[in-house]
Amino acid sequence: MKFYPSDWASDEKLRMCSLAARGLWIEMIALMHRSDQYGHLLVGTIAPTDAQLAVLVGASPDQIPGLIGELESVGVFSRTRKGVIYSRRMSRDQRKSDDARTAGSKGGNPKLKKGYQAEGFIYLMGQRNDGAYKIGASVNPYNRLKKVRAQYRGQDIQVVEQWAVPDMGAIEADLHGFLTRTLGAKTQGEWFFLSPTNISQLREKVETLKGDTNPQKPEARNQREKEEANASSKKAPAKTCIPDDWQPQSFGDDSEAGQIISQWDERKLRREAEAFSQHHKAKGSKMADWHQAWGTWVNNTVKFERNGNGRQSGNSGAGEFQELARLAAGAGRPRQDQDLLDYGLLGNAEGFG
DSSP states (O other), rough: OOOOOOHHHHHHHHTOOHHHHHHHHHHHHHHHHHHSSTOOOOOOOBOOOHHHHHHHHHHOOHHHHHHHHHHHHSSEEEEOOOOOOOOOHHHHHHHHHHHHHHHHHSSSSSHHHHHHOOOSSEEEEOOOSSSSSEEEEESOOHHHHHHHHHHSOOOOOEEEEEEEEHHHHHHHHHHHHHIIIIOOOOOOTTEEEEHHHHHHHHHHHHHHHHSSTTHHHHHHHHHHHHHHHHHHHHHHHHEOOOOOOOOOOOOTTTTTTHHHHHOOOHHHHHHHHHHHHHHHHHHTTTESSSHHHHHHHHHHHHOOOOOOOSSSOOTOOOHHHHHHHHHHHHTTHHHHHHHHHHOSSSSSTTTTO
16 A cells, blocks of 8 residues: 555545544545555455454544544545445555556557557566566566656656567456466565565566567568558659649748748749749649649749849749740850750760760
């Protein structure tokens, strides 16, 4: 059972009770901890009477009714439908422990199960102030350690040992079962109360499980990942040639291409669109997104105009092809070769030369 002095001292309902009532409550908690139905005030299957409770806690029988009434009046405990006293906190902790144990037997938290059936580490972490060790699974035990330290502030908890394993979930579940069923270790979820001998036995068991694990599991998982990746790649848009009836679509005003086009007149836009279409038809280009390709073309006009490469803006009167023809005649030819080749205005060694 976990006992937190700070929680005890800060429980306002409990602080409203007398010292004698609080003393009775801690005695009742001890009895409920030993109960077969954890957190419930039962001796075997019997709820003790006030007189019997007095004997169990070493009090006078006439004190019990008043102290019980004092605790109950402020809501320190609750009762079942049959009137059995129980601690809400202890019952809640037990449910969490049961859930963790059930999940561990199935390979870990069901929400994380898929991720835990993978290569990673089994770690031994400890000790808590009560002497407990944590046995868990993680791809990064030291990241997990940060979370544990945050949960148990002020306690010197370290990663004592870690083992690389091919299937974290399966081996973690086997280890939890080995510790509880074979060694009879007391447990609170993933925390175990282990002797030095138990820890040595744990190490031996890990090595045995590592050797028994089917080595094909990681390979099968990798194959599945490849198949999923191939399936994703098949969904990628197919690349196509520019349509014969292609027309430029507008861009948002907040995009770079949209801002550039907003400075063009209709003649400039028509000329650039025609040049774009003819250029890619001549090259036989294939694109998955022609709108995106047009945006790249528009953005590059700024670079061409800045470098004097022939893409003239505004109403200069000298069209793009006129300028390229002038370059083909010799003006600035070395720097313009690639652009002229792209537009079919400059020959190459195998063609027009």
